[in-house]
Amino acid sequence: MSFDVRAAFHRVRDSLSAIVQIVAAAIAAYAFAHVLLGHENPFLSVTVCISSLSLARDARPRRVLDTALGITFGVVLANISLLVVGRGMWQLVLVLGLVVLMARFVHRSPGFAVSAGIQASLVQLIPIASGSEIQRPIDAVVGGAMALTATAIVPRDARRLAKSDERALVQQLGGGIRLIEAALHHGDADRAERALEHLRATDRMLSDWNTSLESAKAIATISPFLRQHLKDIERQREVRVALDYSVRNARVVARRVWQLLAEEESPRPQLARTFEEIAIGIGELEAAVDDPDALVQARQSLTLAIVRLHPASHDIEYDVQDATVLMQCRPLLVDLLTAAGLTVEEARERLPDVDQEPI
Template sequence: MSEVWLDRLRQSTTRAVESIAPISQIVLAAVAGYSIAHFGLGHETPIFAVTVAITALGFTRDARPRRIIETALGMIIGILLSEVFLLSLGQGLIQLAVVLLISLLAARFISGSASFALTVGIQAMLVQILPVPDGGAFLRSIDGLIGGLTALVFTAIIPRDPRGIANRDAEKLFRVFIDSVEALRLATKNVDEKVLDEALIRVRRSQPLIDNWRLSLDSAVAIAKISPFLRKYRDELSGQLRLMRGMDLATRNLRVVVRRVDFLVKDGEPRPYLADLFEQISQAAQLLESGLDDSSDRREAQRQLVYIIHQLDPKRFGIGDQLREASVLLLLRPLLVDLLCASGMSEEDARAELPSI
């Protein structure tokens, strides 16, 4: 029980530490939005300048400016719609229901996002319930606009280390990929079905890791387009985008390879030549991972992958007429093409490296 609690404590601590950057960004944006509306424009209680800034930024992994704009726009639309109905219909229980109904329908018409519709509805209800501020109802729409613009500005000037988040997501996927390839090496060398079964479970659960990496990397690329502090990393992020796409396809193919090898080793026969191939692939994948920070490692990985792909001819190992074993080499061919694409090679050039069979 103590180990469980210690593990939960470590997870909670890690989560809090990793949230320091977004928390700082949210606090500064909320304070800035409030200050502009209250001290700059004289609005007494600019609650929507604060709530829109906080909600638009949020703690989501998706920190793309487009997502922030969409969230802020949804909130502002909800505020504006509710204020229009407030002026035309007044306040009351029936009016509240009508405004909520129309706001949700309008939001669902504008966007397919369920969270967008809820955001619009919540803001509309706040406008209906809270007293009308001095100076006119539409002051709240102005506050919402200030909050949205403040969130967008702070996304550019105080980004949440999107490169670091993308790198951490990449490392998690590489860990699963390399561990699975290592399991293939052990299974074909020592006929260890247990380690292969564990690898099959791991690799089948890898899709969320790919999705997280894609989302955090898309966010980093989008923020780099508007942030003066990240603009210099645009080429690096573009290279990582190619790496992510190649690793996505390679991981999908790895699942097929693991399933095939799991079937192959049931005969109890070791395959040292396959173990050697998997060891080479593991080493090349480790270099690809290092290539996240050092492009020279990525080039070295590409050189090693070219050497490996030239070996993927069943006749080379004398198994051209053994369908069960040859099928593993045939399945490795598209996986190596994907890894070469991840290293920066074009798909056409990668396929040209395949030996004829």
């Protein structure tokens, strides 16, 4: 497997705000425990802070809190076990098993139990100066509290990651439509099948985008610095729903085109032209991720594509199979226009009346 340098740079770019947040919070947690509380080696304040924030896509305060509580839970139980059974191999087995079992009992998140188990192991395996055991739960609380504080005061701008997710999804959708266009232009059923597979690969992208938007909303709700972006985040959530529907409808169309070409592998250039115009509109939706003004052009291009959905525009009014493809494009274009800023009602009004001749 070759190393993708471009993807690596994108990962670093998308993680920059998270890295800054983690470093700032970890140093602050260490300084608080070491300088203000006088703890000689408060490594737990740093590890708890880093583990709670992490580089996970889901940066919601609730997840940060759950992780911090899980870690603190493990530290407290392990500290109690040191007083009761001491330190050693069999003690480690006993404590680790007990902590993970109890963590699973009190919280449904697997991450909570894993965090508790890791920190319980550290407490059991790393001895510190006598009389300092009580400091470790305090350090864990400091680390968790600093992680939550950083979420509000040094927030990650999850909107950037959400926009990256949106861009990736629109690119994938546009690529699928282009494959449908090529399949129809060449009468190639294999390309139509690849288009369907291409569009099916969007499930993970939609899930990632949803997670990013949920994180962005949760962070903006508690952060005084990002609260003004709540309306923009809500708009992105609406766009995500519209594009989710668009992808689903594009799969239906791709499946129908595949079946059509599997029965008769003959070029259909007029149908291909329709998908070319749809792809142009999707390309402008991609541009609108960074430039909202491009939405106007996207709406215009998608409206022009809608005109071609009337079978008479293709001279195929008597070809039921081709006309069926055009009919299945109608909900696709309604959803794309909704993603471009129209209401569902406004988008439907632009659909051609199949009972009338096209203008």
